Amino acid sequence: MFEIQRTIKYEADRVPGFGREVMGVPGCEKLKDCIQCGTCSGVCPLSIYMDYTPRQVMALTREDFKREVLGSHTIWLCASCYACAVECPREIRITDIMYELKQRAIHEGVYPRRFPIPVLAQEFTKMVHDHGRVSEGLLVTKLFLKTNPLAALGMAKLGMGLMKTGRFSVKQENIKRRAELAKIVETVDQENLKGKA
Numbered sequence: 222m223f224e225i226q227r228t229i230k231y232e233a234d235r236v237p238g239f240g241r242e243v244m245g246v247p248g249c250e251k252l253k254d255c256i257q258c259g260t261c262s263g264v265c266p267l268s269i270y271m272d273y274t275p276r277q278v279m280a281l282t283r284e285d286f287k288r289e290v291l292g293s294h295t296i297w298l299c300a301s302c303y304a305c306a307v308e309c310p311r312e313i314r315i316t317d318i319m320y321e322l323k324q325r326a327i328h329e330g331v332y333p334r335r336f337p338i339p340v341l342a343q344e345f346t347k348m349v350h351d352h353g354r355v356s357e358g359l360l361v362t363k364l365f366l367k368t369n370p371l372a373a374l375g376m377a378k379l380g381m382g383l384m385k386t387g388r389f390s391v392k393q394e395n396i397k398r399r400a401e402l403a404k405i406v407e408t409v410d411q412e413n414l415k416g417k418a
């Protein structure tokens with residue numbers, strides 16, 4: 222569990238325009254209607270593990286506290302269960318806002334270092350882009366090496382044993398015509414970035 226942030230926020234910490242930018246993204250517009258009732262935090266099964274509750278993330282985003290939300294663990298702990306969005310009395314698409322914040326955190330490279338979830342998201346996407354297929358053994362190995370290399374060393378013996386019996390592999394699989402898939406992924410990315418400009 223992460224320590225709940227109770228520090229006072231100052232005007233100088235704001236990045237003016239950030240909240241407006243997020244609310245300009247399709248699906249995130251209703252954030253402006255948040256009444257800070259806390260229903261989202263109450264129904265969220267993971268809020269007890271988050272550094273900011275979903276309600277706090279909505280407030281901080283709307284009020285331009287960019288560094289706080291993009292650097293938070295909350296957006297990565299969100300399991301996309303949609304419970305908050307279903308219960309929100311103002312029909313705010315909280316889950317989609319969390320996705321938008323995750324994308325921005327990766328784009329700006331401000332996610333918590335060595336935290337596995339953003340690393341997994343990036344490695345997964347890169348593998349799909351480069352090879353058209355996710356090779357699970359290789360993905361898990363990369364994840365361990367980038368977030369907890371000591372644990373990877375500790376599991377090396379087990380991994381070798383599983384490799385010998387053919388139950389684990391770090392071989393990268395590829396689809397045919399993967400350059401075409403890469404082009405599609407790049408086009409989607411560019412369209413996404415255009416939407417944020």
Ligand code: SF4
Pocket residue numbers: 254255256257258259260261262275276279308309310311312313315
């Ligand atoms: S449930 Fe909706 S209105 Fe209430 S705090 Fe959460 S986002 Fe705001």
Ligand code: SF4
Pocket residue numbers: 261264265266267268275298299300301302303304305306315316319
């Ligand atoms: S979608 Fe995310 S923030 Fe909303 S209730 Fe589920 S885990 Fe919590």
